[in-house]
Amino acid sequence: MTGDLARLSLNTATTKRWTLREAIDGAARAGLPAVGLWRDRVAEAGLEAAAKTVRDAGLRVSSLCRGGFLTAADPAGVRAALADNQAAIVEAAALNTDALILVVGGLPNGDRNLAGARARVADRLAELAPFAREHGVRLVLEPLHPMYVADRAVLSTLDQALDLAAPHPPDAVAVVVDTFHVFWDPNLAHGIARAGHENRIAAYQVCDFNLPIAADALLSRGMMGDGVIDFTPITRAIADTGYTGDVEVEIFNSDIWSAPGDEVITTMTARYRELVLPHLTA
Amino acid sequence: MTGDLARLSLNTATTKRWTLREAIDGAARAGLPAVGLWRDRVAEAGLEAAAKTVRDAGLRVSSLCRGGFLTAADPAGVRAALADNQAAIVEAAALNTDALILVVGGLPNGDRNLAGARARVADRLAELAPFAREHGVRLVLEPLHPMYVADRAVLSTLDQALDLAAPHPPDAVAVVVDTFHVFWDPNLAHGIARAGHENRIAAYQVCDFNLPIAADALLSRGMMGDGVIDFTPITRAIADTGYTGDVEVEIFNSDIWSAPGDEVITTMTARYRELVLPHLTA
Numbered sequence: 149m150t151g152d153l154a155r156l157s158l159n160t161a162t163t164k165r166w167t168l169r170e171a172i173d174g175a176a177r178a179g180l181p182a183v184g185l186w187r188d189r190v191a192e193a194g195l196e197a198a199a200k201t202v203r204d205a206g207l208r209v210s211s212l213c214r215g216g217f218l219t220a221a222d223p224a225g226v227r228a229a230l231a232d233n234q235a236a237i238v239e240a241a242a243l244n245t246d247a248l249i250l251v252v253g254g255l256p257n258g259d260r261n262l263a264g265a266r267a268r269v270a271d272r273l274a275e276l277a278p279f280a281r282e283h284g285v286r287l288v289l290e291p292l293h294p295m296y297v298a299d300r301a302v303l304s305t306l307d308q309a310l311d312l313a314a315p316h317p318p319d320a321v322a323v324v325v326d327t328f329h330v331f332w333d334p335n336l337a338h339g340i341a342r343a344g345h346e347n348r349i350a351a352y353q354v355c356d357f358n359l360p361i362a363a364d365a366l367l368s369r370g371m372m373g374d375g376v377i378d379f380t381p382i383t384r385a386i387a388d389t390g391y392t393g394d395v396e397v398e399i400f401n402s403d404i405w406s407a408p409g410d411e412v413i414t415t416m417t418a419r420y421r422e423l424v425l426p427h428l429t430a
Numbered sequence: 431m432t433g434d435l436a437r438l439s440l441n442t443a444t445t446k447r448w449t450l451r452e453a454i455d456g457a458a459r460a461g462l463p464a465v466g467l468w469r470d471r472v473a474e475a476g477l478e479a480a481a482k483t484v485r486d487a488g489l490r491v492s493s494l495c496r497g498g499f500l501t502a503a504d505p506a507g508v509r510a511a512l513a514d515n516q517a518a519i520v521e522a523a524a525l526n527t528d529a530l531i532l533v534v535g536g537l538p539n540g541d542r543n544l545a546g547a548r549a550r551v552a553d554r555l556a557e558l559a560p561f562a563r564e565h566g567v568r569l570v571l572e573p574l575h576p577m578y579v580a581d582r583a584v585l586s587t588l589d590q591a592l593d594l595a596a597p598h599p600p601d602a603v604a605v606v607v608d609t610f611h612v613f614w615d616p617n618l619a620h621g622i623a624r625a626g627h628e629n630r631i632a633a634y635q636v637c638d639f640n641l642p643i644a645a646d647a648l649l650s651r652g653m654m655g656d657g658v659i660d661f662t663p664i665t666r667a668i669a670d671t672g673y674t675g676d677v678e679v680e681i682f683n684s685d686i687w688s689a690p691g692d693e694v695i696t697t698m699t700a701r702y703r704e705l706v707l708p709h710l711t712a
Contacts, residue, residue: 260660266616295577297614298658299641308616332579334548334590359581365643376580378542 155428156420157210159184159353159398163409168193170409172205178413182210184353184396185243187236199243209245210394211288211324211351212236216250218272219265219302225256226272233276233287241283247350248280249288249324254299265302270312273321281320288322288350289313293329295365306330306339313348322350325386326398328357328369331377337385344389352386354379354424355399362402369400372419383427395424437710438702439492441466441635441680445691450475452691454487460695464492466635466678467525469518481525491527492676493570493606493633494518498532500554501547501584507538508554515558515569523565529632530562531570531606536581547584552594555603563602570604570632571595575611577647588612588621595630604632607668608680610639610651613659619667626671634668636661636706637681644684651682654701665709677706 158180160171168189175183183202190198190212202209215236218229233250240248252269255262273287280287289309292301303309306323313321323343330336343349356375362368372379397416404412440462442453450471457465465484472480472494484491497518500511515532522530534551541547555569562569571591574583585591588605595603605625612618625631638657644650654661679698686694 255658260658262614262660263663293577294575294614295643298639304614304616332544332576332586334586357580361577361643361647363645365647376537376542378544381545 152421152425153179153417154181155393155395156180156417157182157184157394157396158413158416159213159396160186160189161213162397162399162404162416163412164405166409168198169201172201172207174409174413176205176207177410178417180207180413182208182394184211184213184398185209186213187239190239190243195239195242202243209243210396211247211249212240212243212245214249214251215287217253218250218269219253219256221256221259221264221268229272230275233272234279237276237280237283237285240285246284246286247288247322247324248285249290249351251290251292252301252303254297254302262297262302269302273312273316277316277320281317286319286322286350288324290324290326291329293332305333305335306343307335310339310342310346310348313346318347322348324351324353325349325382326353326355327377327379327382328355331357331382336382340382340385340389344391349386349389349391349393351393351396352391353396353398354420355397358401367400367402369398371399371401371404371415372397372423379423380427383424387428387430390430395420395428434703434707435461435699436463437676438462438699439464439466439676439678440695440698441495441678442468442471443495444679444681444686444698445694446687448691450480451483454483454489456691456695458487458489459692460699462489462695464490464676466493466495466680467491468495469521472521472525477521477524484525491525492678493529493531494522494525494527496531496533496572497569499535500532500551501535501538503538503541503546503550511554512557515554516561519558519562519565519567522567528566528568529570529604529606530567531572531633533572533574534583534585536579536584544579544584551584555594555598559598559602563599568601568604568632570606572606572608573611575614587615587617588625589617592621592624592628592630595628600629604630606633606635607631607664608635608637609659609661609664610637613639613664618664622664622667622671626673631668631671631673631675633675633678634673635678635680636702637679640683649682649684651680653681653683653686653697654679654705661705662709665706669710669712672712677702677710
């Protein structure tokens with residue numbers, strides 16, 4: 149919880165088989181100060197119980213995953229999205245994290261209109277931002293890799309996220325930089341600098357991009373060092389903005405999910421020390 | 431060869447099982463005016479024989495695929511890339527096409543430095559551009575979908591391609607807009623307009639983006655209408671630039687490769703008439 153791991157957070161998706169309590173205990177055993185939580189696991193445990201478990205372990209919640217899915221075009225879908233995101237905002241506040249990660253959603257079934265879907269995301273953000281701000285929670289836009297543009301997030305780049313955030317104050321709408329999703333972007337250094345300048349970097353998530361792409365493309369996320377990403381320039385760009393927040397490790401990967409959680413955290417900690425930490429201070 | 435198919439070209443990768451002659455005959459039977467050729471098939475047939483077969487069928491070569499793979503860092507790799515691309519330029523000239531498509535290459539084995547690889551692409555382009563221009567051939571930069579950034583092309587967006595092209599005259603270095611690779615880009619309309627303004631649109635390739643992503647990610651290209659791409663805004667943006675060149679259909683897809691070539695061309699022609707052609711004139 150001190151020293152060189154003072155900013156390292158276990159996103160509990162990385163140890164998917166663990167219950168919330170097991171993940172919290174595992175993070176605490178490894179000396180990590182924080183966890184990134186998922187709403188389904190929080191719901192299993194119960195919101196108040198989850199918050200208490202984190203507190204009792206002496207940990208922080210670095211972020212809550214996730215809200216979003218804002219692209220529905222039908223009135224019922226719009227209402228459902230607003231209600232679900234309001235619930236997520238309340239949950240984030242109860243967990244004492246100010247970062248609610250949003251995956252904005254893909255195209256509705258049979259719809260191919262990316263511009264329309266993006267406009268609806270902007271509309272929903274405008275409706276949700278005041279509510280989030282009142283609760284002390286930031287809506288944290290996550291640009292996803294362009295291979296997910298149609299089915300998961302019509303938001304693909306950091307610059308696009310910042311353009312979406314621009315109408316709102318930075319304590320209401322922010323962004324997360326996830327190495328897997330943005331490492332390929334030729335404008336990444338500029339986007340990170342811009343995000344820092346606009347005070348909108350709410351979270352930094354690290355994992356690698358494995359090749360070949362997994363049969364389920366969502367599961368191509370890898371342990372740092374196992375894939376093609378150079379963490380040095382990205383981490384330096386983050387550090388150069390003055391970001392002093394947590395570094396979450398969030399990995400969806402069937403091999404990692406099959407390994408014992410404590411081993412995964414040991415590897416993750418070693419790779420963090422080797423590949424990320426040396427570049428994390430400007 | 432006249433009327434509404436006057437700009438439709440069969441890229442022979444779409445009918446992969448056909449020999450060069452079979453593809454040329456199939457295109458001619460269907461009334462198409464042009465074919466996009468691949469160097470391996472041209473080599474099989476012999477360069478002069480290939481050129482004669484195209485001429486004798488009364489067709490044009492809309493483009494030659496492909497040069498590129500310019501990211502090698504070692505001197506032998508650099509020399510080999512230059513020699514191979516010079517050969518490809520000569521082949522394009524012999525086939526009477528001015529469009530040599532370049533897939534710029536990914537990261538060398540074990541290398542994670544995207545910025546370095548991109549700089550080497552710029553260096554190789556500077557070495558090749560005068561040779562290409564002397565031969566009346568344009569080096570046509572192809573931005574590839576970001577899922578291929580590490581293993582195939584460190585060039586991912588149209589804007590990035592135009593930045594790479596900028597030091598060179600437009601009759602030496604140009605770009606291709608391939609719907610599969612760029613449809614997701616929130617800056618696409620701007621990029622196409624810029625490419626038109628800079629006189630650098632050398633080719634327009636259409637195919638769809640199928641979901642789920644195929645086990646071999648290269649094979650997720652689909653027949654127009656089978657995937658998630660809306661061809662209307664992209665085609666209109668192309669038309670708005672004043673582009674009057676060919677529209678190539680290039681599909682890598684195991685199901686399409688298993689179907690009889692004439693059926694594939696029939697479907698392709700129908701989908702082109704339905705989804706692309708109505709938007710192709712400004």
